[in-house]
Amino acid sequence: MSEVNRQWILKDRPTDLVGPEHFEWKEGEVPEPGDGEVLIRTLYFSFDPTQRGWLHTEASYVPPVQIGEPMRAGAIGQVVKSKNPEFSEGDYIQGTLSWQDYVVTDGSGPFPLQKLSTDYPLTYNMSVFGLTSLTAYFGLLEVGEMKEGDVVLISGAAGATGSAAGQIAKNKGAKQIVGIAGGAEKCKWLVEEGGFDAAIDYKSDDIAAKIAELCPEGVDVYFDNVGGPSLDAALLNLAMGARVVVCGGISSGYSGWAVPEGPKNYMQLILKAAKMEGFLVLNYMDKLPQAIADLGAWHQAGTFKVPEHLVEGLEHAPETLQGLFTGKNIGKAILKVTDSNV
Amino acid sequence: MSEVNRQWILKDRPTDLVGPEHFEWKEGEVPEPGDGEVLIRTLYFSFDPTQRGWLHTEASYVPPVQIGEPMRAGAIGQVVKSKNPEFSEGDYIQGTLSWQDYVVTDGSGPFPLQKLSTDYPLTYNMSVFGLTSLTAYFGLLEVGEMKEGDVVLISGAAGATGSAAGQIAKNKGAKQIVGIAGGAEKCKWLVEEGGFDAAIDYKSDDIAAKIAELCPEGVDVYFDNVGGPSLDAALLNLAMGARVVVCGGISSGYSGWAVPEGPKNYMQLILKAAKMEGFLVLNYMDKLPQAIADLGAWHQAGTFKVPEHLVEGLEHAPETLQGLFTGKNIGKAILKVTDSNV
Numbered sequence: 001m002s003e004v005n006r007q008w009i010l011k012d013r014p015t016d017l018v019g020p021e022h023f024e025w026k027e028g029e030v031p032e033p034g035d036g037e038v039l040i041r042t043l044y045f046s047f048d049p050t051q052r053g054w055l056h057t058e059a060s061y062v063p064p065v066q067i068g069e070p071m072r073a074g075a076i077g078q079v080v081k082s083k084n085p086e087f088s089e090g091d092y093i094q095g096t097l098s099w100q101d102y103v104v105t106d107g108s109g110p111f112p113l114q115k116l117s118t119d120y121p122l123t124y125n126m127s128v129f130g131l132t133s134l135t136a137y138f139g140l141l142e143v144g145e146m147k148e149g150d151v152v153l154i155s156g157a158a159g160a161t162g163s164a165a166g167q168i169a170k171n172k173g174a175k176q177i178v179g180i181a182g183g184a185e186k187c188k189w190l191v192e193e194g195g196f197d198a199a200i201d202y203k204s205d206d207i208a209a210k211i212a213e214l215c216p217e218g219v220d221v222y223f224d225n226v227g228g229p230s231l232d233a234a235l236l237n238l239a240m241g242a243r244v245v246v247c248g249g250i251s252s253g254y255s256g257w258a259v260p261e262g263p264k265n266y267m268q269l270i271l272k273a274a275k276m277e278g279f280l281v282l283n284y285m286d287k288l289p290q291a292i293a294d295l296g297a298w299h300q301a302g303t304f305k306v307p308e309h310l311v312e313g314l315e316h317a318p319e320t321l322q323g324l325f326t327g328k329n330i331g332k333a334i335l336k337v338t339d340s341n342v
Numbered sequence: 343m344s345e346v347n348r349q350w351i352l353k354d355r356p357t358d359l360v361g362p363e364h365f366e367w368k369e370g371e372v373p374e375p376g377d378g379e380v381l382i383r384t385l386y387f388s389f390d391p392t393q394r395g396w397l398h399t400e401a402s403y404v405p406p407v408q409i410g411e412p413m414r415a416g417a418i419g420q421v422v423k424s425k426n427p428e429f430s431e432g433d434y435i436q437g438t439l440s441w442q443d444y445v446v447t448d449g450s451g452p453f454p455l456q457k458l459s460t461d462y463p464l465t466y467n468m469s470v471f472g473l474t475s476l477t478a479y480f481g482l483l484e485v486g487e488m489k490e491g492d493v494v495l496i497s498g499a500a501g502a503t504g505s506a507a508g509q510i511a512k513n514k515g516a517k518q519i520v521g522i523a524g525g526a527e528k529c530k531w532l533v534e535e536g537g538f539d540a541a542i543d544y545k546s547d548d549i550a551a552k553i554a555e556l557c558p559e560g561v562d563v564y565f566d567n568v569g570g571p572s573l574d575a576a577l578l579n580l581a582m583g584a585r586v587v588v589c590g591g592i593s594s595g596y597s598g599w600a601v602p603e604g605p606k607n608y609m610q611l612i613l614k615a616a617k618m619e620g621f622l623v624l625n626y627m628d629k630l631p632q633a634i635a636d637l638g639a640w641h642q643a644g645t646f647k648v649p650e651h652l653v654e655g656l657e658h659a660p661e662t663l664q665g666l667f668t669g670k671n672i673g674k675a676i677l678k679v680t681d682s683n684v
Contacts, residue, residue, distance in 0.1 A: 053613075061613060227609070246611045262604030267569070269588045269620030271395075271403060276618045278611030 005030045007070045008099035008317050013055055017325055020318040022055075023071060023099075031104045032081075038113075039081040040093060040103045045317060046074035046126040047324050047333040049248050061280055062110055070098035071317070074111075074131060076122050077103070092116040094125050099317050101337065110282065127306035127332045128299050129292055131281060135247060136164035136223075137291045138284040141172065143277050144221040144245040148173035151215050153234055154196075155179075156225030158186040160332045161247060163194050164306060165223045170195050171298045178214050180207065180230050182327060208233035218272075223247060227259055235265035242274040307331030312338045347372045349412045350441035350659050355397055359667055362660040364397075365413060365441075373446045374423075380455075381423040382435060382445045387659060388416035388468045389666050389675040391503075391590050403622055404452055412440035413659070416453075416473060418464050419445070434458040436467050441659050443679065452624065469648035469674045470641050471634055473623060477589060478506035478565075479633045480626040483514065485619050486563040486587040490515035493557050495576055496538075497521075498567030500528040502674045503589060505536050506648060507565045512537050513640045520556050522549065522572050524669060550575035560614075565589060569601055577607035584616040649673030654680045 075097035096111035107113035157179025187199035218239030298304035417439035438453035449455035499521025529541035560581030640646035
């Protein structure tokens with residue numbers, strides 16, 4: 001592990017797709033923790049669509065990352081020095097840190113440091129029990145109020161959140177689970193590996209017609225990761241009392257929280273007495289123990305798998321973040337902080 | 343009252359604004375009720391935005407009105423002949439009937455005939471206790487989950503539903519009630535007569551900036567009657583956990599249930615963990631007694647008024663329906679079935 005502190009600093013705010021050109025590589029001294037603080041050596045970084053939102057100038061649910069600061073990211077690390085009685089040298093922790101080898105923190109904030117168990121691989125905290133799984137879990141079950149026997153439709157279904165949502169729906173007894181993804185390869189994966197009953201290829205299928213064909217009685221829960229034409233097609237095929245879970249929109253990742261065209265069929269919400277609802281995982285932390293218990297039990301039973309897309313080397317962080325928005329990966333993107341210079 | 347049965351028949355389906363050109367005046371014989379049926383002489387017709395939805399070819403929550411049929415409408419009438427043991431000659435009733443002097447019905451269907459009290463003016467059943475008031479009541483309180491201390495924003499605020507929603511919000515202890523309407527005259531009415539704390543003129547104000555100025559802590563409940571730019575502006579100014587009640591969209595009244603541009607700021611639902619929800623008053627019939635009790639008590643106390651916009655003469659029905667969508671009227675449009683030929 002390096003004795004210098006390598007960092008990826010935010011250089012410019014992206015206006016469109018985020019990529020390596022928005023970050024600058026820096027090397028500096030390893031910082032010292034003050035009273036109440038710990039020094040953490042980072043081991044793994046998580047890549048999450050919400051990071052794109054942190055790059056806007058305006059605050060969302062957390063303040064934006066400032067120009068000149070290292071890029072904020074979900075991270076797993078190990079405490080190497082502690083001046084905080086709650087943490088000891090050697091503790092493995094998870095928290096919202098930043099793209100650098102070493103981070104000094106007092107462990108507080110909206111995402112406080114959590115000590116990790118060593119009973120299972122550390123990366124499970126980013127995959128099986130990661131933010132993506134929790135997003136799928138709370139989105140589908142709390143916001144989407146999914147019940148046994150529901151017809152569930154999921155867009156971005158081959159992505160990290162979408163594939164987790166599909167498996168949770170199956171574990172919770174959905175009658176039918178249909179995924180929307182781009183391309184024959186992803187659609188094949190959904191049905192053969194992902195546990196989906198059927199797949200719709202938005203690149204070649206008439207999405208609305210295909211949903212109508214596959215779900216003739218309408219969709220009870222639509223878990224939307226993409227917005228755009230998939231959302232409009234789903235709105236045309238809602239069952240009475242349907243719930244549309246607004247989890248993301250690729251468009252928002254590119255250009256902010258407004259999209260070029262909103263869902264023009266949103267008035268279907270009246271005809272079907274349906275709702276569209278957004279959410280923040282933060283608001284469900286009181287239900288975290290139940291989520292961990294459910295996901296853990298399903299994982300152990302082999303009915304909840306989260307494939308990891310592991311990238312090695314801190315130098316690849318910016319391009320791995322970009323990969324989230326260009327649809328290249330299957331599974332949860334995790335970067336292992338190795339030092340290719342040593 | 344005429345001895346012929348005068349009717350307005352649906353001649354053509356409107357593709358845009360509905361108007362007199364879509365209906366044909368006919369005169370025929372007064373029908374006879376069969377076993378289990380009653381003959382009703384119509385006295386008043388209600389005008390409601392939902393009637394526009396009944397003119398599409400596809401069914402919504404009820405089947406469409408067919409070409410050649412008299413136009414369906416909420417109505418108050420009096421039983422003139424009865425072969426149904428549940429109704430007697432002279433009973434005043436309310437139901438979903440059609441634009442003609444006489445209607446034969448068995449009283450069943452999704453909107454069954456209701457006998458009316460004669461303790462108060464018959465038209466109160468269309469104004470104070472009418473569908474519009476119930477829409478405002480259930481929309482604001484059940485769908486919008488309005489609580490004491492909430493900041494409430496209402497579009498189409500000078501319309502029948504909007505002005506009812508504003509008064510209900512006040513009776514239920516909203517902290518602040520802001521209305522959006524078109525033109526200085528309507529805005530003046532909102533504040534001076536309608537009980538609103540402030541008004542926004544969408545024709546001359548920057549809607550989003552004005553909402554931000556008037557509601558610096560964000561909007562808890564947005565009751566949307568219009569869609570379009572007002573909805574997008576409201577989405578930019580939601581409080582955390584806000585509820586957007588999708589009650590209508592003037593655009594939908596023109597051209598169906600899809601609009602040219604959906605709400606491009608709908609992704610704000612994620613940032614504010616907020617929901618947009620549509621509804622059908624039909625689904626809240628179990629709570630009707632409470633609604634009638636509340637509205638009646640407020641009406642008696644003078645804190646819930648529904649101005650009636652009374653039009654006389656069946657011949658004016660099509661143009662009165664059109665008036666709903668061209669924003670001409672203040673108050674609840676009701677037509678009194680008088681016969682100008684007698």
